[in-house]
Every structure is written in structure tokens, then in C-alpha cells.
Amino acid sequence: ALAALEAGLEGLRINPGNIGPREHVDRVVDAAKANGAVIRVGVNSGSVEKHLLQKYGGPCVEAMVESALSHVRMLEDRGFYDTKISLKSSSVLDTIAAYRLLAKSCDYPLHIGVTEAGGLMRGTIKSAxxxxxxxxxxxxxxxxxxLTADPAEEVTVAWEILRALGLRRRGPEIISCPTCGRTEIDLFGLARAVEDALAESTADIKVAVMGCVVNGPGEAREADLGVAGGRDKGIIFRKGEVIRSVKGQDALLAAFMEELQRLLKEKETH
Structure with a gap:
């Protein structure tokens, strides 16, 4: 911890009660103060102290909160208040309950997360x-x-959670419909191609990939640009208004990419 702070670390994740004698805690706090660093106190269901496990009969929500606040008090006793707190459990319900209780118990910033959430699909669902x-x-x-996945996937999921709640807007939002009896194109392939084309874009636009020309433009009327497929042709639309009609899925995708690049250039100039 001391070496990391001396190297310029701005945030330290450490529980003062776990680093040994009093003088160790004093040295870490002094170093954090000298370097203007924040300390994150983190407790999860597997790190609750033995005496609290005995008191509560296991790693329950109340035990996690009491554990975290006891570590925080050690920092407060040394005049250190640049602290944020994390309480994590692999249980979604315990995580929610723990943070609710903690939020009522203190005014420190809270670092939230569901720990050991699992692989890409299950972990995404639990985290969301x-x-x-x-x-x-x-x-x-x-x-x-x-997630038990590429860390880049963690960032993507986090942004999509924030976007869904209206807390952050960066990069394209892609909306697409499920398959149904009216779907007569390779909707999955078309959606993947559009996602790949926009993977690195930061433009604040909404793009729709719809399965049929009957309801597509109306259901995705709010999209800046949309594509919908039919049996022998597809359409491209903006804000619900059809701007092109194209035969063949390959030609439809190529035409859509042309319109997408045109839209992105328009956004760059405004």
C-alpha cells in the first residue's frame, strides 16, 4: 500500500483492520493524506470478521455493514475522511439490502457492485x-x-446499465426487435453487422434494426436511423420516415451503412 501511494496511486482499496498493528494503520493513513489519495473500505460476504459472524450467526447484511463501519471508524479516529465504502455479495438481494442499510447509516460515497456475479450472460443479468x-x-x-469474462465486457455492461437508467449518454444506442412470424430476413446477422459497425463510435445517436417493414418504422419512430427487412426488399428510415427502399439483404446492409456514415458525418459537423 505504501509503495503504491508513493508511486502516485490516487485510490487505495484496503481495510485498516486487516493490516496489522496500529502503527501500520498510522503509516498508511499518513501516506494517503500526503498523496491526496482516497481509501476504499471494502467488505464482502466472505471477509466479515469472526466475532461478527458469531454475533449475527453468519455473513448477513447487518454483519457486513457493521464490519465496514468499524473499519471506517479506524480512519475517522485518525482524522481521515476521504473514504468510500463497498459492500458486495454474490447474492443480488443481499447486495441491495446491504447498500440500503449502509446508505441510511452514513454519508460516505458508495462503490456498488455484485461480486462473483458469474459469466457474461448470468453476470450481466445479476449486475443489471x-x-x-x-x-x-x-x-x-x-x-x-x-464478470468472468474479458474486462472490456465489464465496461460495456456498466455503460449499458447507466444508459438504460438515463444516467449516462455516450455512443450509439441500438434498439432491435425480437423475431416473430413476420420476420423474413436474417435479423440476427443484420443486427450483429450494425453493432460491429458502431462498436467504436462515440456518436450520440439511436439506431434501430427491425424485422419487418410493416411495423418497423412506426415502432422505432424515435430512431435517428433505422433499417427494416421484408421478403424481397428492405427499407431505411429516419425518424419513422422511409428514405430508401432496397432489394436484397446484402444490398440493404450496404445501403444502410452508406446512410449511417452520412448520419455520423452530420453529427460530427454539428
């Missing part, structure tokens, strides 16, 4: 439910999506 509920209630100042 847990973090979404907390953020909607105004609980949480920073967050981490924990």
Missing part, C-alpha cells in the same frame, strides 16, 4: 438487476460490474 435497482433509488457513486 442489482445495480439498476440501487442506482434507480439514488444509491451508488461509483460501480464495478464483475
Amino acid at each position: 438487476v442489482g445495480l439498476g435497482i440501487l442506482l434507480h433509488e439514488g444509491i451508488g457513486d461509483t460501480l464495478r460490474v464483475s
Whole structure:
């Protein structure tokens, strides 16, 4: 911890009660103060102290909160208040309950997350439910999506959670419909191609990929640009108004990419 702070680390994740004698805590706090660093106190269901496990009969929500606040008090006793707190559990419901209780118990910034959430699909669902509920209630100042996957996927999921709640807007929003009896194109392939084309874009636009020309333009009327496929042709539309009609899916995709580049250039000039 001391070496990291001396190297310029701006945020330290450490529990003062776990680093040994009093003088160790004093040295870390002094170094954090000298370097203007923040300390994050973090407790999860597997790190609750033994005496609290005995008191509460296990790593329950109340035990996690009491554990975190006891570490925070050690910092407060040394005049250190640049602290944020994390309480994480692999249980979505316990995570929500723990942060709700903690938010009522102190005014420190809270770092939220569902720990050990799982792989890409299951972990995304658990994180979206847990973090979404907390953020909607105004609980949480920073967050981490924990997935057994490429860390880049964690960032993507986190941004999509924030976007869904209207808390952040950066990059395109892609909306697409599920398949149904009216779908007569390779909707999955078309949606993937559009997602790939926009993977690195930061433009604040909404793009729609719809399965049929009957309802597509109306259902995605708010989209800046949309594409919808039919049996022998597809259409491209802006704000619900059809601007092009194209035969063949390959030609439809190529035409859509042309319109997409035109839209992106328009956004760059404004």
C-alpha cells in the first residue's frame, strides 16, 4: 500500500483492520493524506470478521455493514475522511439490502457492485438487476460490474446499465426487435453487422434494426436511423420516415451503412 501511494496511486482499496498493528494503520493513513489519495473500505460476504459472524450467526447484511463501519471508524479516529465504502455479495438481494442499510447509516460515497456475479450472460443479468435497482433509488457513486469474462465486457455492461437508467449518454444506442412470424430476413446477422459497425463510435445517436417493414418504422419512430427487412426488399428510415427502399439483404446492409456514415458525418459537423 505504501509503495503504491508513493508511486502516485490516487485510490487505495484496503481495510485498516486487516493490516496489522496500529502503527501500520498510522503509516498508511499518513501516506494517503500526503498523496491526496482516497481509501476504499471494502467488505464482502466472505471477509466479515469472526466475532461478527458469531454475533449475527453468519455473513448477513447487518454483519457486513457493521464490519465496514468499524473499519471506517479506524480512519475517522485518525482524522481521515476521504473514504468510500463497498459492500458486495454474490447474492443480488443481499447486495441491495446491504447498500440500503449502509446508505441510511452514513454519508460516505458508495462503490456498488455484485461480486462473483458469474459469466457474461448470468453476470450481466445479476449486475443489471442489482445495480439498476440501487442506482434507480439514488444509491451508488461509483460501480464495478464483475464478470468472468474479458474486462472490456465489464465496461460495456456498466455503460449499458447507466444508459438504460438515463444516467449516462455516450455512443450509439441500438434498439432491435425480437423475431416473430413476420420476420423474413436474417435479423440476427443484420443486427450483429450494425453493432460491429458502431462498436467504436462515440456518436450520440439511436439506431434501430427491425424485422419487418410493416411495423418497423412506426415502432422505432424515435430512431435517428433505422433499417427494416421484408421478403424481397428492405427499407431505411429516419425518424419513422422511409428514405430508401432496397432489394436484397446484402444490398440493404450496404445501403444502410452508406446512410449511417452520412448520419455520423452530420453529427460530427454539428
